[in-house]
Amino acid sequence: MPYRAWLSREAWLHEGPILGAVLAGGRASRFGSDKAMALFDGVTLLDHARAGLTPHVAQVVICGRNGGLADRPAPDMGPLGGLNAALHHAIGHGFVGVLTTGCDMPLYPAALPAALIGDDAAILHGQPLLGWWPATLALELDAHLGEENSRSIYGWLARIGARVVEVPGLILPNINRPEDLANIAARPRSG
């Protein structure tokens, strides 16, 4: 098979393979149990998140859980520690960039990667973990996480001047509490 045949459309545009990363660490204190293993439509939230990314990427990694990539530089630094693990995996394995989602986001719009992917980082308005991150940001995130009070994703977005992409009509809930699962089950599905 020619090298390019297995690349997604977005990877074609960017001349290289794209990594998908599910950010799946944290404490889930509001949920009260292992959020990633909670079921929605009979499938774990982690598997929903993985399946959302799969059509768009050459590989999906899980960050911040046993069996996945270890957060970097250390555990329990919040989602940016997971993003940093994914960025370093990308740099080390020839991926041009990373598409991220959270394990608490079972719905991933199929049109989102085309809206996000570009020369610079981008996130979906209101959902900063639904992002696109060029792999070259790895060293910048190392530097950022080495500073005081650097765990806020919004501080990181400001530092790198990330684009914020608006998709009219798209409201994507994430699962913080058990009742959020019931609410998304009642929503109409959209791609």
Ligand SMILES: Nc1nc2c(ncn2[C@@H]2O[C@H](COP(=O)(O)OP(=O)(O)OP(=O)(O)O)[C@@H](O)[C@H]2O)c(=O)[nH]1
């Ligand atoms: N890799 C990694 N992912 C994280 C970390 N903290 C949170 N996340 C993920 O980021 C997403 C949003 O997490 P939050 O809802 O802000 O935090 P949480 O720890 O899951 O839940 P709360 O304790 O209720 O705030 C979820 O997909 C989490 O799994 C972390 O330290 N490392």
